[in-house]
Amino acid sequence: MFILSSQSLLLPRIAAGVGAMPLLIGINGLLRPQAVFAxxxxxxxxxPEAQRLADAMIRLLSxxxxxxxxxTSAIWYRGDRKLLGWAMMILGIFPAIDGAVSLDLIGGGLKHHLPVVPVVxxxxxxxxGWLG
Known part of the structure; x- marks a missing residue:
């Protein structure tokens, strides 16, 4: 069975794993905001004032x-494949915007954000069910 088939048993599990990535990134940002910058x-x-502001902004994003x-994890746990599909589509908006902000701020950094967009x-x- 094609892995991206709407009937694939593996597809929701992969989506759950990908959907949990923001959770892990967020926890890291709350605990270590300066590491996110790096x-x-x-x-x-x-x-020091700029560092405090930057740390606060990272914590908000986290x-x-x-x-x-x-x-995303709650949707996966509930087992609603269609809603999980829409959650994946919506999830793709965030790294795209983050990439645009990165491009504006440092003139690059897209490699940190954009690779996940086609995945989600x-x-x-x-x-x-758009792929078969």
């Missing part, structure tokens, strides 16, 4: 990631 090649703030990860769209399309 992982996406953003410039390190140079003053909370967003945790909510996204938990929501493929998973979503498969779960929605």
């Amino acid at each position: 992982s996406v090649d953003f410039p390190t703030p140079t003053t 909370a967003r990631n945790i909510v996204i990860g938990l929501t 769209f493929g998973l979503g399309a498969g779960l929605l």
